[in-house]
Amino acid sequence: MDLGEFWNKLANPDRIPRVFSLILGLFLLIGLFVPFSLNNEQLYPRPAPQEQMFAGDSIAPYDRGGEILETPGITVAQYPQYSKKIGMINSYMSPIAYNIKKNSPYFGTSIYSSPGGLIDEILYYTRGFDTILESTILMMAFVIASWLALNFTMRNKNKKDD
Amino acid sequence: MDIGSLGGNLLGIIPLGDIILYLTPLHLFMLIVILLFTFLIAVSRTETQVEASFEGLKDNKSTVGIAEFKARRFLAIVCGIATAGAMITGDLFNFILFVALTGIVNIGIVSAVKQIDVLNAAFQYGLIAMMASLPLFGGGAIILAATGTLSFFELANIASNPMILFGSILLLIGVAGETGIAPFFATKAEMFRTPGSPFILIIHLSSLFMIIRAIEILLLILT
Secondary structure, eight states, rough: HHHHHHHHTOOOGGGGHHHHHHHHHHHHHHHHGGGOOOOOSSSSOOOOTTTTHHHHHHTTTTOOBBTTTTOOOOOSSSOOOGTTTTTSTOOOOOOOHHHHHHSSSOOHHOOOOOOOSOOOOOOOOTTTHHHHHHHHHHHHHHHHHHHHEEEEEEEEHHHHOO | OOHHHHHOOOOOEEEEEEEEEOOHHHHHHHHHHHHHHHHHHHHHHOEEEEOOOOSSOOOOEEOOOOHHHHHHHHHHHHHHHHHHHHHHHHOOOOOOOHHHHHHHHHHHHHHHHOOHHHHHHHHHHHHHHHHHHHHOOOHHHHHHHSSSSBBBHHHHTSOOOHHHHHHHHHHHHHHHHHOOOOTTTTTHHHHHHHHOOHHHHHHHHHHHHHHHHHHHHHHHOOO
16 A cells, blocks of 8 residues: 555544554553653642641541631642742631541541532642633533533524424 | 744743743744734624535535634633733743643534534544643643652753653653644535634644744743
8 A cells, every 4th residue: 555545544533543543552551661750840730649648637637727817727839939938828718627537537638529618729829820821621521512502402402393 | 952042032921820921022923923813813704605506407515503703702812812811921831731732622613513424523532632631730740749840940941851751752652642733634624614614723823833933932941
């Protein structure tokens, strides 16, 4: 098969996802032979696994320390000069979350995964622009999906009824 | 490679916490060009395609309805702004998000058309865009794991190693899939066969700009 024939076959849109996934799969196989090592000086550090659990912390494993508006907790920024108040509110808890924390040592994950339980400064402060973009991507997906649903699916149904 | 040696002198930065947008003559030029084109596309009207028909004297006119026109114009403007944002961003994950936003909006621009062939091609392109998000975000994650940072100002000073190289090529595969460049262009070429040229044009333009920026970013990371 000469090259021109190959290019012609590639011009069929049905084949493109297959070609793409094949190339991607082959390249990911190469990844098995690449030496991977985690750089320990990460920008967004986490405490050692289970460390807070063993210490008996009631909001383990996500305790970032600090006192609201008084002493900063552990949140590291790449450019601290542009986020001056960093760490000041990451120990904020809603009254309900605070009461659960006081009464039981077992709900750390639940508190932080519930709405209002967590003020993640990486999400909302140091990397807040990324969070805006992520929700924009979601919103555009909803715009497209709802436009299609309104104009194709529902209208076509009405046409059949007529 | 130093940021200045690729784009020219650093004119200024826009700090948004850890995410820093920066301007050099090259990025400023690309930003202004894409914003100008977005404005032109926002104020222009769609053309009407006329198809000659056999066995008669009638012509088929395929036009764009007002609802379709509005939806496509909105998505085209979002696409232009997302491309403009990717031109000046100084953060790797931020760039990846802009590319993903452009990808999904590109599908949206053609999803409103009525031609079945075009919708078919858009579906295939959507499949690639979905698959491409794996290497796109995975490449970014591998670079973050290897270097511990996402800012271009820091990444430019870090020496390359095989892991960073692997992550960068993965990122390039992701950008190639998401923007639909060769050899994955067939789906995009089919998507253009519909009336509504100004909105179709921004799909093409955003891919071009994204690829230029992606190559610059890879040079920053690797050299």
